[in-house]
Amino acid sequence: MDHLPIFLDMNGKRTLIVGSGVVAARKADLLLRAGSAVTIVAPELGDELSQLEMNYDFDHKTGALCAEDLKDCMVVFGCSQDDAVNQQLCEYAAAAGIMVNVADSTKNCDFTMPAVVDRTPLLIAISTGGSSPLLSRMLKARFETTIPAAYGRLAEFAGSYRDKIKAMVPNLTRRRRFWEAMVSGPVAEHLFSSQVEEAETLMDRLLTEAAKEGDKPPSGEVYLVGTGPGDPDLLTFRALRLMQQADVVLYDRLIGEGILNLVRRDAERVYVGKLPDDHSVPQEEIGKMLIRLAGEGKRVLRLKGGDPFVFGRGGEEIEALSENGIAFQVIPGVTAAVGCASYSGIPLTHRDHAQSCVFVTGHEKDGKLNLNWKSLIQPRQTVVVYMGLSSMGAITAGFVANGADPATPAAVIENGTRARQRVITGTLESLKDKTELAGVKSPALIIIGSVVSLRDKLSWFADKL
Numbered sequence: 001m002d003h004l005p006i007f008l009d010m011n012g013k014r015t016l017i018v019g020s021g022v023v024a025a026r027k028a029d030l031l032l033r034a035g036s037a038v039t040i041v042a043p044e045l046g047d048e049l050s051q052l053e054m055n056y057d058f059d060h061k062t063g064a065l066c067a068e069d070l071k072d073c074m075v076v077f078g079c080s081q082d083d084a085v086n087q088q089l090c091e092y093a094a095a096a097g098i099m100v101n102v103a104d105s106t107k108n109c110d111f112t113m114p115a116v117v118d119r120t121p122l123l124i125a126i127s128t129g130g131s132s133p134l135l136s137r138m139l140k141a142r143f144e145t146t147i148p149a150a151y152g153r154l155a156e157f158a159g160s161y162r163d164k165i166k167a168m169v170p171n172l173t174r175r176r177r178f179w180e181a182m183v184s185g186p187v188a189e190h191l192f193s194s195q196v197e198e199a200e201t202l203m204d205r206l207l208t209e210a211a212k213e214g215d216k217p218p219s220g221e222v223y224l225v226g227t228g229p230g231d232p233d234l235l236t237f238r239a240l241r242l243m244q245q246a247d248v249v250l251y252d253r254l255i256g257e258g259i260l261n262l263v264r265r266d267a268e269r270v271y272v273g274k275l276p277d278d279h280s281v282p283q284e285e286i287g288k289m290l291i292r293l294a295g296e297g298k299r300v301l302r303l304k305g306g307d308p309f310v311f312g313r314g315g316e317e318i319e320a321l322s323e324n325g326i327a328f329q330v331i332p333g334v335t336a337a338v339g340c341a342s343y344s345g346i347p348l349t350h351r352d353h354a355q356s357c358v359f360v361t362g363h364e365k366d367g368k369l370n371l372n373w374k375s376l377i378q379p380r381q382t383v384v385v386y387m388g389l390s391s392m393g394a395i396t397a398g399f400v401a402n403g404a405d406p407a408t409p410a411a412v413i414e415n416g417t418r419a420r421q422r423v424i425t426g427t428l429e430s431l432k433d434k435t436e437l438a439g440v441k442s443p444a445l446i447i448i449g450s451v452v453s454l455r456d457k458l459s460w461f462a463d464k465l
């Protein structure tokens, strides 16, 4: 993040604007609406500022800018057509330790001004850090059309109940649930249709009910959510909604930043990831943690790469929950086989190539592969091997030793669906050497079968090879 967004209380605070054109008028308008005491330094007011003067009071100094003009100012704005005047303002501001913003000159700005969607007291500020004001304005236009004016009313209403709710619902988690229900339920609906009295009656009733629970935490729940193989665009709507509600999140190594950034910002984060040889938090510990956190009344988000029920041990985790009477939901995700196949242009089935598809794990137990070769080596069948990178030599050799044609097409997909995706194609005979040469690392998936030959025609995702 290059900038820190904050909202300043400008009520009664002094600001200075140098210049008198449209840009100066736009800044003055915002500042005056925020209650600031504005002084304009310019030989004369332009049309827009003169217009603004009809509705607001501000000072106008016609003489030249001097250091004294900045006295007691919180922030100052350079909007003059004359660069030398703006430069002078920057020097005075630097000497006085006051933050300055110069229009269209990011290098001379201590801060930038966002595009604002005003639903006071609700404000949405959009910034591109000065790099594309046009994009900010476009997004602002979108928000203006999608956020009803009544949201301001909702925010004001919520504000008027804040202290009362704090006193009547002392438990923090319960209080947060109360707010969530309020802003997305019938109270909000009444406010949106201007039925303020009905909203108040309903609110008081809900509040009395919530207060009866005293300081008791609400009941917790676990959301076992599949996040897909990496591209955040592959999340389901339901996954996203639950990610936004969680109080605490437990996540693995395969969950990338792009997905974690979509989890509620103030949710507590617990890394329980595992590297192939580094089981940082044992599976039983994760189960215990889920039970403890949900028992404290929290909404616990357990994020899993791909789908929780495909080589994800999701079943084991919820078995423990079920035995302990903890409520849970399971949200499917795009499993790596399906995601990698799509993003590498290798259809898992195809009328001319494969009528069936099998998913197996290539994970060795006690140094041995435990695969049913007969069932894998079938005509017109695609085999997808999860966790097979370290045993690739044994897998490809096993296929050939058990009767598969060494020229059978095969591929390995590293970091499937992500920006760093790489796809290496070959045959059962050549894939191991090619993979080693390319230095492929986990996570990687192997696809074996004649469907791999379709990639040349069907590849669409710009990967790194």
Ligand SMILES: C[S@@+](CC[C@H](N)C(=O)[O-])C[C@H]1O[C@@H](n2cnc3c(N)ncnc32)[C@H](O)[C@@H]1O
Pocket (backbone or CB within 6 Å): 229, 230, 254, 304, 305, 306, 307, 308, 309, 310, 311, 312, 334, 335, 336, 337, 340, 385, 386, 387, 388, 413, 414, 415, 416, 417, 418, 442, 443, 444, 445, 446
């Ligand atoms: C423990 S399994 C988890 C599978 C997951 N539950 C699913 O449904 O995709 C981890 C293995 O999935 C595969 N995998 C997961 N994400 C992948 C990705 N983005 N690209 C390639 N393979 C991936 C790799 O074989 C990795 O070793």
